[in-house]
Amino acid sequence: MKLSQRYAIVMACSVLLLAVTAISCRKHKMDDMGMSEKNIDYPAAYVVNGESSTVSVINLTTNTVTETIELMSAGGSMAMWPHHASLFNIFDVNRISIGVPGVDLSAGHSGNMGDMKGKVIVLDGRKGTIIKDMEVPVMNHNAAFSPNGKEIWTSQMEMKGKVLVYDAQTYALKNTINVGMEPAEVTFSADGTRAYVANGGDNTLSVIDPATKAVIKTIPVGANPVGAWVGYDGKMYLDNEDGKSISVIDVASNAVVQTIPLGFMPGSAAHNAARKELWVTDPENGKVHYWTWDAAGNQWIHGGIFTTGAGAHAVAFTNDGNVAYVTNQLAASVSVINISDHSKIKDVAVGKKPNGIVIKQ
Template sequence: MLRQFNGAMLLLAIISFSSCRKHVMDDMPMEKSIDYPAAYIVNGEDATISVIRLSDNAVSETIDLMGSSGDMVMWPHHIYHLQSLGEHRLTIAVPGMDLSEGHAGGMAGMKGKVIVMDAVKGTILKDLEVPVMNHNAVYSPDGKEIWTSQMAMEGKVLVLDAATYALKNTIQVGMEPAEVTFSSDGSKVFVANSGDDNVTVISPSSKSVIATVPVGDNPVAAWIGYDGKMYVDNEEGKSVSVIDVATNKVVQTIELGFMPGSVSHNAPKKELWVTDPENGKVHYWKWDDTMKDWMHGGAFDAGAGAHAIGFSADGNTAYVTNQMASSVSLVNTASHSKIKDIIVGKKPNGIVLKQ
């Protein structure tokens, strides 16, 4: 009887251990193999990333940020991509609150996060808490630093060592800074200060403020132009301020008549696209070489809460996130018409393409 009892106990222990091991393995994030051109979409409400395979424009993977990082991840927002030394990295900012209705104002006491992800394996490399909610996090062009905003009344930009994640510099900027972006040549950093209606220009090498550029009411980001310009979307001002990178001056103001979601420059087509979230549309402007000016070309339907835009490398295809429709609109840029909607997670906002 004792031998039978011991055998039964041993069998029970093996079964219990196996069940426990299976439960642990099930909870562990599985590595992906995203070794193909893809679009990464941040779903704010779901705290997930939808991966769209560009070859067939189908959702190929869904990455759970909550499960992967092990910590609470609330309302991830914008995403950036860096390829350096053969590695593909993604940076994701987690402000901790829903910014789908607009970006004005931060929540007092709210902390933010910077998530660094392996873009091919889909695994979290770092989940770093920062003192104040942040709008985005972006690698420096050389991949040695990560820059992120601190959306407080006394605005700051934090510069982190990309290898150790240690804080290297703290740069004072304007009130409630939102997006931090590098110019296309990497020579300057632009910080949109929503509370001060201006943009701070910073030298990435010296970490010193070069200029402060007045723009429209409630600027959210100085989006990258590949023509020596930066394009600032002013939410309350319902306009786009065009900043010349060389002179740090506004050279044109484009009056929109609607609150912009974001701005994206399609360099191969010489077009500027601005999303209109309240009407679910995208407006586009064409560059006139004779007039040396942006001229409104028209508008087309995307989806409710149209927000961020990503272009294919050849400029022939666009991807537009629709926050209120839980979708991404696939767009033919030649005809300015929607091909189809791709269903993703809830409240998709940031998008980046790995091509």
């Protein structure tokens, strides 16, 4: 064999070896980033860990963490301080959208960071992979799927507040809606007829028609509202951080029908239709307060308090309303609660500063 032929063979083998090595390294890198496909085909809670920039997947049958999804872009950069999540799950379509403000909101949601940009990350909930990592012009709190799953709505926390509406398939910007000052969470009513934006800068709640994208009413509420959380009784439950209260909003009349004084800064509120209870987390004391519905008085009355963990924040109920999962930001855990007697089943260790949580069943 001629020297030139030997050289050509050696070079060809070297190129092949480099190619195989590159593919192998790329695969390992993708695995390290949490981008390898998983098989989350079981009922699960997805917990967004702000400081760890991960999502812990809790199997609802065993109440153990079975997967950890790294929120890292294809370029290798971490999502800084992911916050709240939204789930769209129908048939084989399982998508989770996450708002990434880029700052730690565990001590409260007020105040923006000037020119700080935000992100929207979309996950395939079954495969555990990132579908889209998209930057938005200004920091945001959450990224909410519209009720039909065709759009993603996210606020822009600036003085002249806006809500950006993106196509959930192409991720093209469809609409820009002007709302109040420094808007925080974007949420939807249970029947899908209304969208709500809590404007922390001017203590108002913008009510939007999701079909026309028009603001149909602006409601004065308590000081520094954060999110109007969905009720399954024709109401929305708005937590006012500085006002230390809950504004109960009637969806049909666009009016505040009850203001619940708390005496503590709320983390979030959650309505359990099956048990007719309203839960409000108390982050500073690591507890959850619950209210029960008084049909005779047509109002919520305080029912009791129980302990979860330091920095109690978000609540998610199972479909039957019998079990709750509460994220504890300062304890790096999720408390599993038996709702029948409000006893703790167990604490599940997750990532650092868990906040948002959604359940797929």
